[in-house]
Amino acid sequence: MRADEYWKNFNLGTELDIAGRFIFNGLQTFHRMEHFATEEDTFEFLYAVSVGVERLLKIALILTEHGQDVDQDEFEKDLITHSHQKLMERLKSSHTLKLSSVHNEFISILARFYKSHRYGRYSLESVTAAAQERDDLNSFLEKHLGIKIDTKTLFGIxxxxxxxxxxxxxxxxxxxxxxxxxxEKEARRLNLYTYEIEYGSKASKIFQAQSFDFENEDILQMELLAYLVSEKAIGPNSKFLRECVEPLSFDPALEADYITALRNDQKKMAVLDELEALYEDEVSDFSTRREMLDAATSHHLHYGMDEDDEIND
Structure with a gap:
């Protein structure tokens, strides 16, 4: 395999996985946003998506444009840009992309964020032009969803x-x-496998499953919770948890917060404070409890079950 083939097959294959991870992380950030008032949430979302899309564009361009007769140094220099629009226009010269105004507008938001807003708060001028990336995104949502986004009203946000x-x-x-x-098309033309993605990875959700929201993950979580707290959960792991790990005295009135904390890192912080207090009051041997909690996740746990037991009985 020639060096350029190895580059396109393996190195760009790794880059494709990285691009998918960034896009996954950005979409997950948006999914977990409670509202549209926080600049930090918008920054995290746009940063991850803009990086992911830029890397994906460059992979597509390399597979499309690069050949053995190119000046390698010049070719690589031409890739040193963060303009999503410029990269998209280059790609359109070789491929048909069916994008409407809403998609082109979103691409321009990514480009503007990465060029200007990304480091905007390092400038004194940001005092009079704060939250530009948040306002860009909110204006985009307002325009295309026909809504008005409130970021200031205390109880109307x-x-x-x-x-x-x-x-x-x-x-x-x-x-x-x-x-x-x-x-995928260009890789197949070159008899390469750049497009192959590891099953179950973040990138596989984006490129293979073509799933761009996290509703199924939320549903799965609730279904698993419903199973684990039911009498149908008779496996060794759930049995071990019920019989060997004494539950802490969490507040029944806050169960909605506890369930939300399972899917939202920000919500975890408040519950972690409560957990720390419960440990101080109720747990004398943390090391042993930690070992018990770890054991409950073992794939080889056979606690309380005979070899002839049938889980489905």
């Missing part, structure tokens, strides 16, 4: 709802799916 998440996922999927199709 606009919550992030299913329709917002579905719209963002659909918008990004239209861009990303077409770029991945180009990557």
């Amino acid at each position: 606009t919550k992030n709802e299913r329709r917002h998440r579905k719209f963002i996922g659909k918008t990004i999927s239209k861009i990303v799916n077409q770029l991945f199709e180009i990557v």
Whole structure:
């Protein structure tokens, strides 16, 4: 295998996985946003998606444009840009991309964020031009969903709802799916396997499953919880938890917060404070309890079950 083939097959294959991870992380950030008032949430979302889409664009361009007769140094220099729009225009010269105004507008938001807003708060001028990336995103949502987003009213702040998440996922999927199709098409033309993604990885959710929201993950979580607290959970792990790990005295009135904390890192912080207090009051041997909790996740746990027991009995 020539050096350029190895580069395109393996190195760009790794880059494809990285691009998918960034896009996954960005979409997950948006999914977990409670509302649209926080600048930090918008920054995290746009940063991850802008990096992921930029890397995906460059993979598609390399597979499309690079040949043995190119000047390698010049070719690599031409890739040193963070302009999503410029990269997209280059790709359009060789491929048909069916993008409407909403998709092009979102691409411009990514480009503007990465060029200007990304380091905007390091400038004194940011005092009079704060939250630009947040306002860009909110204006985009307002325009295309026909809504008005409130970021200031104490009790009227606009919550992030299913329709917002579905719209963002659909918008990004239209861009990303077409770029991945180009990557796969060009790799096959070159008899390479750049497009192959490890099953079950973050990137596989984006490129293979083409899933751009986290509703199924939320449903799965609740279904697993419903199973684990039911009488149907008779496996060794659940039995071990019930019989060997004494539950702490969490507040029944806060169960909704506890369930939310399982899927939201920010919500975990408040519950972690409560956990620390419960440990101080109720746990004298933390090391042993930690070992018990770890044991409950073992795939080789046979606690309380005979070899002839049938789990489905």
